[in-house]
Amino acid sequence: MLLLLLLASFASAATFAPVIDASRAKRNSASGMAAILERVSAPLVGRPYQLGPLGEGDKLPLYRLDAFDCTTFVETVMANAYCYPAGEPSCLEAKMAQIRYRGSRISFRDRNHVPELDWLPNNVRRGFLRDLSATLFPGEWKEAMPKIDRELWLASQGEKPDPAGELKAVPLHFLPSSFFFAKKELAASQQAELEGKLAASAAEAEKVADKEEAARIKFRGELAFLRATFVPVPGRLEQIPAGTILNLVRAPEKDPAKARLTPLISHQGLILPGKDGLRIRHAAPNGGHVSDQPLADYLLRYVRSGHYRGISLYQILPLRE
Numbered sequence: 001m002l003l004l005l006l007l008a009s010f011a012s013a014a015t016f017a018p019v020i021d022a023s024r025a026k027r028n029s030a031s032g033m034a035a036i037l038e039r040v041s042a043p044l045v046g047r048p049y050q051l052g053p054l055g056e057g058d059k060l061p062l063y064r065l066d067a068f069d070c071t072t073f074v075e076t077v078m079a080n081a082y083c084y085p086a087g088e089p090s091c092l093e094a095k096m097a098q099i100r101y102r103g104s105r106i107s108f109r110d111r112n113h114v115p116e117l118d119w120l121p122n123n124v125r126r127g128f129l130r131d132l133s134a135t136l137f138p139g140e141w142k143e144a145m146p147k148i149d150r151e152l153w154l155a156s157q158g159e160k161p162d163p164a165g166e167l168k169a170v171p172l173h174f175l176p177s178s179f180f181f182a183k184k185e186l187a188a189s190q191q192a193e194l195e196g197k198l199a200a201s202a203a204e205a206e207k208v209a210d211k212e213e214a215a216r217i218k219f220r221g222e223l224a225f226l227r228a229t230f231v232p233v234p235g236r237l238e239q240i241p242a243g244t245i246l247n248l249v250r251a252p253e254k255d256p257a258k259a260r261l262t263p264l265i266s267h268q269g270l271i272l273p274g275k276d277g278l279r280i281r282h283a284a285p286n287g288g289h290v291s292d293q294p295l296a297d298y299l300l301r302y303v304r305s306g307h308y309r310g311i312s313l314y315q316i317l318p319l320r321e
Contacts, residue, residue: 033318033319034242034272038272041281044065044073044290045281046290047066047289048068049284051285053067053068053069053072054072056107056108063093068283068290069285070268073270073282073290074245075099077270081316081319098128099112099126102118109159109162109165113154114150114153114263115263115264116169116247116263117169117263120265120312120314123314127317129317130314130315130317131173132240132244133312133313136239137175137236140175140179141174142310143171143173144171146169146263147169147253147264148259148263148264149260150165151163152260153261174247174311174312175310175311176310177300177301177302178303178310179233179310180296181299181303182233183230184231194225194228197221197224201217201218201221201222202218204217205217219301226300226301237277237296242272242273243315243316244270244271244315244316245270245313245315245316246313247267247312247313248266248268248308248311249265249308250262250265250309269282270282271295271313277295279292279295280298299311
């Protein structure tokens with residue numbers, strides 16, 4: 001039986017503490033690693049979203065369990081999984097440093113800030129991640145070239161530019177959200193009825209003063225419309241391995257100046273197994289906390305979006321003993 005060692009108090013959020021303490025699950029296989037990721041992340045569901053909750057151990061802690069943004073949630077879960085089962089503080093500290101920083105120095109400059117430029121490539125290099133574009137759905141992937149200038153971005157955060165710190169961009173591989181869905185063949189009257197309901201939902205949301213409630217009403221209406229007009233292509237979503245990081249890839253900025261300061265990846269989450277299929281577990285600002293959502297529903301949101309191009313997928317590799 002799992003013994004969940006949740007923090008009794010968050011008065012000292014920087015304290016390293018294990019999420020769980022258990023001893024039987026195997027962590028040297030893909031399925032075993034996915035099970036561990038599920039176990040260590042489950043107690044975190046419901047914890048609040050906070051942008052930029054971690055730092056270098058000075059003004060902000062290196063590790064905490066009381067608040068997350070999308071990337072720090074993934075980092076924290078990975079560190080706990082790699083330190084499974086006991087989650088000793090020294091192991092957690094070491095793994096968080098390896099995941100969050102490009103070298104041995106813990107500093108703002110050396111932190112992996114840009115998913116497509118440093119966070120993903122550096123974690124692939126360390127043996128934590130594998131880019132699935134080489135093996136999953138061959139021939140279906142698209143490429144997006146990052147335009148962000150890491151040194152310029154660091155300068156915008158108050159860091160002195162260092163030409164030696166420039167990173168060479170490589171193409172980011174992604175699958176369009178539409179790859180996973182097919183449009184239903186509907187009669188004109190059915191389509192018109194669905195579009196009318198969608199418009200009514202949007203109009204209802206406009207009348208609600210509470211912005212969060214208005215967003216929920218609009219989202220429910222859009223999801224109902226998309227569920228009625230698109231169907232998952234059989235066998236595609238199911239091929240994504242549980243224990244994979246989903247990276248949401250935005251459309252590139254048209255303004256070159258903005259593009260040099262804007263990452264292509266705008267959100268990250270964990271794809272995990274569920275009773276009714278794969279789901280995404282993530283810390284999202286629109287929900288305000290760590291939550292679960294069916295993966296199919298999450299991807300449906302972006303099928304018709306002009307702001308997002310699709311998803312990039314990196315599998316979290318099992319620990320080799």
